Amino acid sequence: MRALWAGETWRSLMHLVTGSLIGALGGILIGVLLVPAFAAFLTVVVPVLVLGAILLVSSVLTVVQRSRHSAYLGVRWPDTSFTKPAAFELRAVLDFLRNPRTWRQFAYHVISGVYGPLAGFFAVAAWTFGPAMLFSPLFGATTTGLSPRHWILFALGVIVTFGAPWITRLFSWVDELMARQLLGTNRVEELQTRVTDLAASRDSTVDAADAERRRIERDLHDGAQQRLTSLAMNLGIARATLTDLPEDASRALAQAHEESKQVLTDLRDLVRGLHPAVLEDRGLDAALSAVAARSPVPVRVKVDMDRRAPRDVEGVAYFVVSEALTNAARHSDAQHAAVEVQLDGERLRLKVTDDGRGGADPEAGTGLKGLADRVRSVDGTFHLTSPLGGPTTIEAELPCAS
CATH class of the missing domain: 3.30.565.10 (Histidine kinase-like ATPase, C-terminal domain)
Incomplete structure (x- = not known):
């Protein structure tokens, strides 16, 4: 009973109605374009412009059909699941023609030109003729009188009315299944897309790490290294000028001076290892x-x-x-x-x-x-x-x- 007014049922019905209109329109456009293509083929002239127009129409229909499936059925599509020429260049057009997705999408639109109107017709018929047959006894009582035929129509009306949601969902599910197979990507294409995404992610990570090394190198060079240089110079001046210090103090000052120079050398090696300026x-x-x-x-x-x-x-x-x-x-x-x-x-x-x-x-x-x-x-x-x-x-x- 709940299926009669469930949101999924009515979204499926709207999906089929819009699919019948789009499918019929797409089928007509493709059919109209195919006529001159076959005519030119019989005269041994390849209709390149007609073929390009057909595939362009197919690409536009792909966008529309994918939007319809997303809106009514919640289907999610990867960004690379429909094809189009990247530019009006011969190589790009040839790659577009060789791409299996191009012809899978074209096949869906050809099938949808027949399946869409038929599925929409049967779904709408189930929702109209079913409730109409429920009024058969009432119509018979006011005209020719009740007969077994009216009760049979009433029983069929009950069956069709309560079966209409499931008929609608069945046709919608079949359409979704075809769309996923023909408008979407197969396993190999998904893996290729995944590899491309991972490569892009890796490149961005490498670039980020390189930029971070440059930042650390710059901060160490402009900050800690300059301070250590100043400290080593001051200790050297103190060591040279304070000659009357006790032996222990003089030894400690000399040791501090040598340690500061060693730390400065180590820091320079560290900065050079992070990102050598000579390489840049x-x-x-x-x-x-x-x-x-x-x-x-x-x-x-x-x-x-x-x-x-x-x-x-x-x-x-x-x-x-x-x-x-x-x-x-x-x-x-x-x-x-x-x-x-x-x-x-x-x-x-x-x-x-x-x-x-x-x-x-x-x-x-x-x-x-x-x-x-x-x-x-x-x-x-x-x-x-x-x-x-x-x-x-x-x-x-x-x-x-x-």
Whole structure:
């Protein structure tokens, strides 16, 4: 009984009524456009403009039909579940034509041109003829007299009237099922969309982390580093001028001066590790040369780049080389190391080699796992070769758009 006045029932009825009108209109438009297309085909002339008009009408109908399903049935559609040419270019149009979603949507509108009017007719008929048959005994009593036929019509009217909500919902459910399959996305397309969203999210996270490192580097350089420099200078002046202090006080002052200079050196190394200014100003070649100059292991650097790489790629390359040389100095007892960097088309190739004792393990906590994660953050590849006895070779390839 409640189904007779339930909101879902009447939303389904409105869905079918509007669907019959839109489906009939779409079917007529597509049919009218198909006539000259077939006529041109018989004359061996491909009607490109007619085909484009048909697909354009299909795209517009897709938007309308999806809005109808969302309004009356609450269907949620992903943003990429209908297609349209991105621009009036031959390549974009060809991609549009090759897209399976284009033809699935077109198939729905062709089916809807028949199913929509039929479903709307049967739903409206159930709601009109059912209640009308309930008045059959009353009509018979006032005209020709009651007969079994009037009571049979009355019984059918009761059945049809109480079945009208379920007839309506059934037709609406079938239409929704077809729309989800033809106007929506399949599993593969959903996964592709998910991958695209995750890649965009990852890129924004990498950019945010890089911006935060820059902010910290700037704050440390302009704040704490300047104060420590001033403190070290004042302690140096005091140490040079206060020569008549007791031995203990003089020793404490000298120790404070040396500690302040060491802290300042450590802070400069920290700032350089967060975001080296030379990398921003002069590029990867100069930054890697500076890393090699600071390394306690003699390093041969060869950089072959005819242009600057993207900023995030340069940052990853810098930290890979820097960490690899640090590991060579601290853990491998290497005597020599070599760094080779080559920009080949859209790939930036890195190779860091040392003649240490080898046996490097990414799970041993030497930062190699972090390097691999950094490289993967920009869709690069990371490969480590480190047999016992050496040598150790780290190779990475980073995508670099030209």
